[in-house]
Amino acid sequence: MIKIPEFVKPSQFQTAKDACAAIIEIYDAQVEYLRTAFDDFSSGDIPKQKISGYYPYLKIEITESSFKKLQSGTKHSYGFVSKPGVYKTTLTRPDIFGHYYCEQITHLLANHDGVVEVGLSDTPIPVHFALGEEFHLESDLSEAQMEALPNLFDQPNLEVMDDQIANATYIVGEGKASPLALFTAPRTDLSVMRLKHYTGTNAAHFQNFVIYTNYQFYIDEFVKLGEERVGEEGYTEFVQPPSDKRLPQMPAYHLKRADGSGITMINIGVGPSNAKNITDHVAVLRPHAWLKLGHCAGLRNSQELGDYVLAHGYLREDNVLYKDLNPSIPIPALSEIQLALEDAVQEITANHGHDVKKVMRTGTVATVDDRNWELRPSVRQNQRFSQSRAIALDMESGTIAANGFRFRVPYGTLLCVSDKPLHGQLKLPGMADSFYRERVKQHLQVGLRAMEILRDIGPEKLHSRKLRSFNEVAFQ
Numbered sequence: 001m002i003k004i005p006e007f008v009k010p011s012q013f014q015t016a017k018d019a020c021a022a023i024i025e026i027y028d029a030q031v032e033y034l035r036t037a038f039d040d041f042s043s044g045d046i047p048k049q050k051i052s053g054y055y056p057y058l059k060i061e062i063t064e065s066s067f068k069k070l071q072s073g074t075k076h077s078y079g080f081v082s083k084p085g086v087y088k089t090t091l092t093r094p095d096i097f098g099h100y101y102c103e104q105i106t107h108l109l110a111n112h113d114g115v116v117e118v119g120l121s122d123t124p125i126p127v128h129f130a131l132g133e134e135f136h137l138e139s140d141l142s143e144a145q146m147e148a149l150p151n152l153f154d155q156p157n158l159e160v161m162d163d164q165i166a167n168a169t170y171i172v173g174e175g176k177a178s179p180l181a182l183f184t185a186p187r188t189d190l191s192v193m194r195l196k197h198y199t200g201t202n203a204a205h206f207q208n209f210v211i212y213t214n215y216q217f218y219i220d221e222f223v224k225l226g227e228e229r230v231g232e233e234g235y236t237e238f239v240q241p242p243s244d245k246r247l248p249q250m251p252a253y254h255l256k257r258a259d260g261s262g263i264t265m266i267n268i269g270v271g272p273s274n275a276k277n278i279t280d281h282v283a284v285l286r287p288h289a290w291l292k293l294g295h296c297a298g299l300r301n302s303q304e305l306g307d308y309v310l311a312h313g314y315l316r317e318d319n320v321l322y323k324d325l326n327p328s329i330p331i332p333a334l335s336e337i338q339l340a341l342e343d344a345v346q347e348i349t350a351n352h353g354h355d356v357k358k359v360m361r362t363g364t365v366a367t368v369d370d371r372n373w374e375l376r377p378s379v380r381q382n383q384r385f386s387q388s389r390a391i392a393l394d395m396e397s398g399t400i401a402a403n404g405f406r407f408r409v410p411y412g413t414l415l416c417v418s419d420k421p422l423h424g425q426l427k428l429p430g431m432a433d434s435f436y437r438e439r440v441k442q443h444l445q446v447g448l449r450a451m452e453i454l455r456d457i458g459p460e461k462l463h464s465r466k467l468r469s470f471n472e473v474a475f476q
Contacts, residue, residue: 002049002050002051002052003037003047003049003050003051003052004051004052004053004054005029005030005033005053007120008026008029008119008120009119010117010118010119010120011117011118011119012115012116012117012118013115013116013117013118014109014115015109016101016102016103016105016106016109016116017102019058019102019105019116019118020094020098020101020102020105022056022118023056023058023091023094023098023101023118024094024098026056026118026119026120027055027056027091027092027093027094028094030053030054030055030056030120030125030130031053031125031130033051033053034051034053034125034127034130034131034153035130035131037051037153038051038127038130038131038153041145041149041152041153042140042141042145046145046148046152047152050151050152050153050154051152051153052124052125052153052154053124053125053130054120054121054122054123054124054125055090055091055092055120055121055123055124055125055185055186056090056091056118056119056120056121057088057089057090057091057118057119057120057121057123058088058089058091058101058105058116058117058118058180059086059087059088059116059117059118059119059177059180060081060086060087060088060108060112060114060115060116060117060180061085061086061087061114062081062083062084062085062086062087062112062114063084063113063114064084065113066084066112066113066114067081067083067084067112076107076460076463077463077464077465077467077468077476078104078107078463078468078472078474078475078476079104079107079108079110079111079474079475079476080107080108080111080112080474081112081178081474082470082471082472083471085177085178086177086178087177087178087179087180087473087474088177088178088179088180089179089180089181089184089185089475090121090123090184090185090186091185092125092129092185092186092188092189092192093188093189093192093203095204096192096203096204096285097188099260100286104181104474104475104476107474108474121185123160123184123185123186124154125154125185125189126153126154126155126156126157126186126189127149127153127154127155128155128156128193129156129186129189129190129192129193133192133193133195133196133202133203134196134202156186156190157186160184160186160187161184161186161187161190162187163187163280163324165179165181165182165183165184165473166182166183166283166406166407166408167324167325167406168469168470168471178471179473180473180474180475181473181474181475182283182407182408182473182475183283183284187284188284191203191280191281191282191283191284191285192284194281195252195281195282195285197248198248198249198250198277198278198281199241199248199250199251199252199266199278200241200242200245200247200248200251200252201239201240201241201251201252201253201254203285205239205252205254205256205264206252206254206264206282206285206287207254207255207256207257207260207261207262207263207264207287208260208261208262208287208288208289208455208459209261209262209263209264209287209288209289209290209451209454209455210263210264210265210266210282210287210289210290210291211263211264211265211266211290211291211292211293211447211448211451212265212266212268212275212278212279212290212291212292212293212294212396212400213265213266213267213268213292213293213294214267214268214269214270214294214295214394214395214396215267215294215295215440216267217440218265218267218293218294218440218443218444219251219253219265219267221440221441221444222253222255222265222444223238223240223253225444225445225448226238226253226255229255230255233452234257234258234261235255235256235257235262236256236257236258236262237254237256238253238254238255238256239253239254239256240252240253240254241253249269249274250266250267250268250269250274250277250278251266251267252264252265252266253265253266261288261455263448263451264287266278266282268396270395270396271369271395271396272318272319272320272321272367272369272395272396272398272399273320273369274396275318275320275395275396275399275400275403276318276320276321276399276403279399279400279403279404279407279409280403283403283407283409286409286475286476287409288410288454288455288459288462288463289337289409289410289411289412289451289454289462290400290404290409290410290411290412291337291341291411291412291413291414291447291450291451292396292397292400292401292411292412292413292414292415293414293415293416293443293444293446293447294394294396294397294415294416295394295415295416295417295418296309296365296392296393296394296397296415296416296417296418297392297393297394297417297418298391298392298417299366299385299390299391299392299393300361300391303361303391303417304417305417305418306359306416306417306439307359307360307361307416307417308345308359308360308361308414308415308416308417308443308446309360309361309362309363309365309391309392309413309414309415309416309417310338310341310342310345310360310361310362310363310413310414311333311362311363311364311365311392311397311401311412311413311414311415312333312338312362312363312364313330313331313333313363313364313365314331314364314365314366314367314397314398314401314402314413315364315365315366315367315384315385315388315390315398316331316367316398316399316402317366317367317368317369317398318367318368318369318395318398318399318402319369320369320399321399321402321403321406324406325402325403325405325406331398331401331402331405332405332466334410334411334412334464334466336410336454336457336461336462336464337410337411337412337450337454338362338412340412340450340451340453340454340457341412341414341446341450342356342360343450343453344446344447344449344450344453345359345360345414345446347449348442348445348446348449349442349446361391363389363390363391363392364388364389364390364391365390365391365392365393365394365397365398365413365415366385366388366390366392366393366394366398367393367394367395367396367397367398367399368393368395369395392415392417394415397413397415400413401413404467405467408463408467408468408476409467410454410462410463410464410467412450414443414446414447414450416439416443459476463476
């Protein structure tokens with residue numbers, strides 16, 4: 001037998017406010033039940049039957065008439081379904097996602113007549129997720145308790161955490177509801193936990209505009225600028241990993257605003273594996289935009305060290321996303337992002353119009369998975385780069401952009417040329433130090449200004465229809 005909390009009868013709501021209140025009530029009750037049972041268990045009171053709590057669900061049935069109500073000229077690229085039917089998703093962590101849920105439900109009800117239903121799903125909450133990212137489950141348990149744990153509490157189940165919905169490969173079973181959101185509650189919870197593990201900061205601190213970099217120099221400058229800006233332009237707080245602990249693998253820093261529209265910056269290190277890993281998890285937070293700022297190899301002789309590269313296309317040879325998003329699938333440039341980056345470069349460098357070409361080139365960026373790509377036979381590698389018309393090469397940008405496309409998160413790339421291996425200018429200690437001192441601060445200022453421009457545009461215009469698949473989920 002399985003011991004569960006008191007049954008919760010499904011209820012229907014006509015307003016997002018009431019629906020969100022019900023979601024919070026159900027989730028909090030289920031989590032409190034699991035935490036209390038776990039506290040008893042860790043104190044030595046071993047239950048005689050399995051303990052389970054369940055995620056709340058949200059469901060809506062769209063009839064032919066309510067589907068026809070949707071105006072074809074709606075300004076949003078989200079908040080509506082692609083055809084009549086029943087749609088459903090599980091929900092979690094209203095403390096983090098409450099505002100997001102209310103916003104999405106508001107759009108859904110505005111675009112379609114009817115009501116939403118909130119109830120208790122049949123998807124169990126793994127005890128690890130119920131305890132939260134601050135709790136280390138194994139720390140105080142005996143060996144016997146650890147052995148008994150999987151039989152008494154639900155464990156994370158990878159079978160309900162895949163990305164078939166996001167990959168547009170999910171097939172709805174006969175008589176089953178179609179998905180409302182890209183991510184199920186367990187998949188979201190996994191990423192919330194992983195973000196704390198990899199970045200050293202809780203998901204609740206992450207802001208809606210995210211910058212990824214591959215060098216600590218950028219983070220050092222962001223810390224200086226971030227601390228200076230607290231109290232200005234709506235910035236309320238600067239959060240970083242605890243200083244008394246070892247830095248995590250990919251530390252995150254957050255220049256916060258009360259409405260979540262601040263800027264998060266993450267040092268993802270080098271390589272496409274790290275880039276895919278972190279973007280897989282940040283994506284569940286549904287940011288409004290993410291950018292890659294970092295260094296690259298310039299591939300053209302006309303480029304100078306310190307020149308900027310604005311990517312408008314990607315040659316993807318990262319080899320980490322080919323199973324989820326084949327390299328043959330193009331990753332389009334998003335006009336809002338491109339214009340914001342170009343405007344920011346003009347503003348920060350004081351170069352305008354045609355003069356911008358003196359400091360920035362626009363073109364294809366090649367992303368590879370081999371840091372020592374220069375050591376390959378030059379005839380083979382140069383031919384591929386030349387055919388693609390690539391002007392720069394790095395190890396993360398194509399992956400970050402491709403995962404943005406895959407997860408419907410607006411993306412962009414602005415790189416800075418730090419070496420030109422094909423033309424004899426290798427990245428050596430002396431050159432690198434000089435370059436870092438001269439360019440990092442300006443490059444970061446460009447990135448921050450671009451994010452502020454994007455914030456002013458607003459999420460309704462940022463979340464482009466270019467990112468939506470044929471049978472897209474309603475939630476952004």
